[in-house]
Amino acid sequence: MKVLRRGDQGDPAPAEPDPRPAGPPPATPADRRRHRRSRADIRYSPYAFVAPFFVLFGVFGLFPMVYTAYISMHDWELIGGNLGYVGFANYAFLFTDPKFYNALLNTVGIFMLAVVPQLVLALAVADFLNRRMRFGGLFRVLVILPYVTSVAAIAIVFGQLFGSEYGLINYVLSWGGLDPVGWREGRLTSWAAISVMIDWRWVGYNALIYLAAMQAVPKDMYEAAAIDGASRLRQFWQITIPLLRPTVIFTVIMSTIGQMQLFTEPVLFGGNYQGGSQGQYQTIAMLMFDEGFRYGDYGYGAAVAWVLFVIIVLFSLLNILITSRIKSA
Amino acid sequence: MVTAIGAGPEVPAAPPRGPRNGSRVRRAAGLRDASPLTYGALIVAGVLSVFPLYWMFIVATRGNEVVAMRPPPVLPGSGFGENTARLFDNQAANFTTGLINSAIASTIVAFSVVFFCSLAGFALAKLPFRGRNAITIGVIGTMMVPVQMGVIPLLIMMESFGWRGDIKAVIVPFLVSGFGVFMMRQYAQSAVPTELIEAARVDGCSTFRIYLSVVLPALRPAMVVLGLLTFMTMWNEFIWPLAVLNPDNPTVQFSINQLNQAYSRDYALMFTGATFSTLPLLIVFVFFGRRLIGGIMEGAVKA
Known part of the structure; x- marks a missing residue:
């Protein structure tokens, strides 16, 4: 194996002609210096290796989080800057702001509407892929293809497909004698259209993750169940699904974190940050962007961002709690 | 970052698939x-x-x-040629600049994430030091912090650096990722043999030398996958470029948004832009698709 190049025993690296002996302490001053240097290397290198991550994360991840909290306690404008401390006034306003509750409802609603079909479809696709078949590799490529696309590009294409006048989806519905749907007008219809974009992109990705977990299920469990006379469907519900539960919960946590910040799809669906004439699909991230940058109210935008962060953490903790509950059960 | 590979920790590694012929094996494999x-x-x-x-x-x-x-x-x-000419001539979209900026930013971020995350992942998986467990938990905790939500302070920071409107401002906040460190750590635990590290130490290699000669070759498959995932995520980054850049110096997603916000919808133009913004990802997929699929599935079992 190639891995053995330098570290291979009995083949000292040419760059270091005097390999340090592992046994007795070094005698000459030069040896002692080298020994000290290598001890320092062993002791401090690990910290040096993790330091870049923490420094960069601290500056561009953690500090902005803390700074957001600071800004949210001030009257802070895009033009004019910091106009003074206001305590929790921005938060007090937020909890009486109908636009915030509207955005919260939209964000959670789109998440719910997207996540359930996503899960069911991904499990079904994974189960189909988990069979002996021809072209299995090709089908895997096809289902992961949507994941390997540009989100904005796809949002534009779906935006046109969901057009009320010339959209192909309404055209297909007309075959069944259905009236054209104004997808952008209603709350549920716009949520459905956005959920379709999200699920189109993520079903295949999740299916591959579930497929890997399915392949890891010990095969003798199925054999034993089959000997006991359990049907295929029964095996799926009583063996596959319970063993896949940690995987499913993990993917749900990840899509929670992602979708609570939903922004690109609804912005391109509507062509602005208001999310429709009545804000029927304005998400929390869009509200933050709208308040912070279009209206230039940094203080309020920061308060929205912090509340969103707290919501994400709460959702994640809830999921982790459920996961550990299931594990111990 | 939204992308993730992972699954419940107790799922054992997938056993190698049985040979394709032989009905007994097929039954034993339990595959319909x-x-x-x-x-x-x-x-x-x-x-x-x-x-x-x-x-x-x-x-x-x-x-x-x-x-x-x-x-x-x-x-x-x-009409593709004509549409393409109109697209690259469009004043509002600055599509050429957008494509170049996105390619530069995504490439730099992919290499940076792979380098720093493999370095940290190796240390957390294979080097004994005080506070290692606490630091590992810290890394996992950072995955919960949404960088995108810090856009307002980040914008104030970039303004004070004088980087507003500069592609540098899009790159620097994404140079590391907690997800990447975690993925590299999981992979390094099983892929990097501890005896090899010890042997290299006896030979007098410094720790960084061990990283270069022993760890990098062993981690290469996972690094390719992390690089691809990072490139794609960065290519799709939308809210932050929208906040910090301006229409004269956009990323490709920003350019598409410009086309989308025009008064009269020019679908031929928008769809041509969409095609060009998807094409680089599809080209990457053609070359690394199998690796990517393998990486997503393997990551699901390992993480």
Whole structure:
């Protein structure tokens, strides 16, 4: 194996002609210096290796989080800057702001509407892929293809497909004698259209993750169940699904974190940050962007961002709690 | 970052698939044979996967009139060259600059994430030091912090650096990722043999030398996958470029948003832009697709 190049025993690296002996302490001053240097290397290198991550994360991840909290306690404008401390006034306003509750409802609603079909479809696709078949590799490529696309590009294409006048989806519905749907007008219809974009992109990705977990299920469990006379469907519900539960919960946590910040799809669906004439699909991230940058109210935008962060953490903790509950059960 | 590979920790690694012939083995493997229904369902899934991309290409090769045509055209037209010329001439979109900026930013971020995360992942997986467990938990905790939510302070910071409107401002906040460190750590635990590290130490290698000569070759497959995932995520980054850049110096997603916000919708132009913004990812997929699929599935079992 190639891995053995330098570290291979009995083949000292040419760059270091005097390999340090592992046994007795070094005698000459030069040896002692080298020994000290290598001890320092062993002791401090690990910290040096993790330091870049923490420094960069601290500056561009953690500090902005803390700074957001600071800004949210001030009257802070895009033009004019910091106009003074206001305590929790921005938060007090937020909890009486109908636009915030509207955005919260939209964000959670789109998440719910997207996540359930996503899960069911991904499990079904994974189960189909988990069979002996021809072209299995090709089908895997096809289902992961949507994941390997540009989100904005796809949002534009779906935006046109969901057009009320010339959209192909309404055209297909007309075959069944259905009236054209104004997808952008209603709350549920716009949520459905956005959920379709999200699920189109993520079903295949999740299916591959579930497929890997399915392949890891010990095969003798199925054999034993089959000997006991359990049907295929029964095996799926009583063996596959319970063993896949940690995987499913993990993917749900990840899509929670992602979708609570939903922004690109609804912005391109509507062509602005208001999310429709009545804000029927304005998400929390869009509200933050709208308040912070279009209206230039940094203080309020920061308060929205912090509340969103707290919501994400709460959702994640809830999921982790459920996961550990299931594990111990 | 939204992308993630992972699963419950107790799932054991997938055993190698049995040989393809031999019905006894097939039974033992517990795999059902695909029925016509299976093929039918997967073909439908495949068609649904491809259709939006195909429709994107059809409109991009024709004029605006196709969106109103009934029945819609099923074959590409001959207008792709003309649409492309109009796209790259469009003043509002600055598409050429957008493509170049996105390529630069995504490449730099991918290499940086792979380097720093493999370094930290190696240390957390293989080097003994005080506070290692606490630091590992800290890394996992950072995955919960949404960088995108810090756009307001980040913008104030970038303004004070004088980087507003500069592509540097898009790059620096994404140079590391907690997810990447975690993925590298999981992979290094099993892929990097501890004896090899010890042997290299006896030979007098410094720790960084061990990283270069022992760890890098062993981690290479996972690094390729992390690099691809990072490139794609960065290519799709939208909210932060929108906040910090301006229409004169956009990323490709920003350019598309410009086309989308124009007063009269020029679908041929928008779809041509969409095609060009998807093409680089599809090209990468053609070369690394199998690796990516393997990486997503392997990551699901390892993490």
